[in-house]
Amino acid sequence: MNIAIIDYGAGNVQSVLFALERIGFTGKVTSDAEEIKNADKVIFPGVGEASSAIKMLHDKDLVKVILQLKQPILGICLGMQLLCKSSEEGNANGIGVFDLEIKRFSNQVKVPQMGWNNIYNLKSQLFDGISENEFMYLVHSYYAPLNAYSIATTNYGIEYATAIQKDNFYGVQFHPEKSGNVGEQILKNFLNL
Amino acid sequence: MLTKRIIPCLDIKNGRTVKGVNFVGLRDAGDPVELAKKYSLEGADELVFLDISATEERRKTLIPLVKEVAKAVNIPFTVGGGIASIEDVELLLKNGADKVSINSSAVKNPSLINELAAKFGSQCIVVAIDAKKVNAEWMVHLVGGKQPTSINLFDWAKEAEQRGAGEILFTSMNNDGTNDGFANDALAKLSDLVNIPIIASGGAGTKEHFLDTFIRGKADAALAASVFHFDEIQIPTLKKYLKTNNILMRL
Numbered sequence: 408m409n410i411a412i413i414d415y416g417a418g419n420v421q422s423v424l425f426a427l428e429r430i431g432f433t434g435k436v437t438s439d440a441e442e443i444k445n446a447d448k449v450i451f452p453g454v455g456e457a458s459s460a461i462k463m464l465h466d467k468d469l470v471k472v473i474l475q476l477k478q479p480i481l482g483i484c485l486g487m488q489l490l491c492k493s494s495e496e497g498n499a500n501g502i503g504v505f506d507l508e509i510k511r512f513s514n515q516v517k518v519p520q521m522g523w524n525n526i527y528n529l530k531s532q533l534f535d536g537i538s539e540n541e542f543m544y545l546v547h548s549y550y551a552p553l554n555a556y557s558i559a560t561t562n563y564g565i566e567y568a569t570a571i572q573k574d575n576f577y578g579v580q581f582h583p584e585k586s587g588n589v590g591e592q593i594l595k596n597f598l599n600l
Numbered sequence: 601m602l603t604k605r606i607i608p609c610l611d612i613k614n615g616r617t618v619k620g621v622n623f624v625g626l627r628d629a630g631d632p633v634e635l636a637k638k639y640s641l642e643g644a645d646e647l648v649f650l651d652i653s654a655t656e657e658r659r660k661t662l663i664p665l666v667k668e669v670a671k672a673v674n675i676p677f678t679v680g681g682g683i684a685s686i687e688d689v690e691l692l693l694k695n696g697a698d699k700v701s702i703n704s705s706a707v708k709n710p711s712l713i714n715e716l717a718a719k720f721g722s723q724c725i726v727v728a729i730d731a732k733k734v735n736a737e738w739m740v741h742l743v744g745g746k747q748p749t750s751i752n753l754f755d756w757a758k759e760a761e762q763r764g765a766g767e768i769l770f771t772s773m774n775n776d777g778t779n780d781g782f783a784n785d786a787l788a789k790l791s792d793l794v795n796i797p798i799i800a801s802g803g804a805g806t807k808e809h810f811l812d813t814f815i816r817g818k819a820d821a822a823l824a825a826s827v828f829h830f831d832e833i834q835i836p837t838l839k840k841y842l843k844t845n846n847i848l849m850r851l
Contacts, residue, residue, distance in 0.1 A: 421693075421694060422696055522645065
């Protein structure tokens with residue numbers, strides 16, 4: 408299986424690559440449009456700040472490439488947020504697969520949310536064999552409000568969409584590559600789609 | 601709901617764990633990768649590696665180690681010790697570290713926090729603070745606690761937050777190594793003062809100390825070394841105990 412991990416300078420691509428190795432797959436870190444288009448599965452990681460990340464994607468001409476993908480693609484953390492229409496972070500415009508506005512957590516809670524939180528209302532093949540309320544590792548200051556695309560929910564002061572799906576586009580706010588065996592199962596499920 | 605975190609800390613020198621580790625059943629108790637795997641399997645929520653090698657040795661040994669750990673372990677880990685530049689952080693993250701912890705270098709050059717947060721995001725910048733209570737005031741100390749400063753702990757923590765730190769790791773030097781419990785009054789004050797997570801460090805001796813620091817100390821995470829390394833407290837037992845006492849835990 409050809410797995411492309413999109414490299415645009417903002418992702419912790421190494422962690423994703425190592426996680427794939429642990430479950431017996433090899434990923435290819437790439438920013439090459441052809442390699443991404445021809446992959447069987449695409450992983451779109453990301454940590455950092457939204458407006459500078461989207462700028463890097465534009466600089467590498469990857470926005471259109473991502474929009475036109477037909478194979479399963481998994482956005483992780485900032486990668487998921489960038490698949491949405493816009494973000495309050497740096498007033499960034501996203502890729503726009505999901506018609507969603509990413510918002511900042513209120514100061515009623517500590518920001519960033521950092522650590523393990525449970526996921527529930529699981530509604531996707533991505534969560535095959537995963538029980539409700541398993542814990543996943545999250546590090547983020549911005550979130551996707553609950554919406555029609557929600558396939559998993561988490562509560563941090565407010566209930567929000569911790570995973571979303573539309574057609575072949577999947578996004579997870581948590582880090583499956585850093586969430587123990589449960590996270591690795593979710594990655595396997597994605598590769599089995 | 602977000603759980604509290606239990607974080608074992610490994611001191612690393614020349615690619616090996618130091619401070620003594622006392623485990624039955626490990627092939628090599630000095631091997632940080634073996635230890636990291638063991639803690640990860642036992643349910644540790646994160647790991648912290650603190651490199652205390654001299655600069656030259658650190659360059660040679662730390663990066664390969666970070667890479668080995670990142671390959672072997674499926675939970676987040678933080679690397680600290682001697683980090684002073686964007687290049688240092690870039691190299692660690694590229695090799696699989698999830699977060700970095702900066703201490704003396706941030707005190708000497710506070711704008712380093714801003715630069716790192718802007719470049720890599722606040723989520724991966726932990727500001728570690730060693731402080732000691734001197735004449736009823738908590739003062740920041742440098743170089744592993746050896747060098748006193750005239751900086752107040754709470755002022756510095758607030759400044760670190762404003763400059764973009766994603767988390768504060770506070771070690772009380774009065775408590776460190778005592779096994780008498782964490783510095784809960786100072787921790788609670790810190791937790792009320794800043795709106796980023798606080799990791800409590802220094803003083804863990806019993807399961808009750810962890811419970812105390814989560815309740816009285818309002819800590820978001822608790823870090824310890826020797827009680828785990830010497831098998832005095834087992835992580836699964838600790839986490840079950842805390843959960844029984846109504847602390848949110850990932851089991």
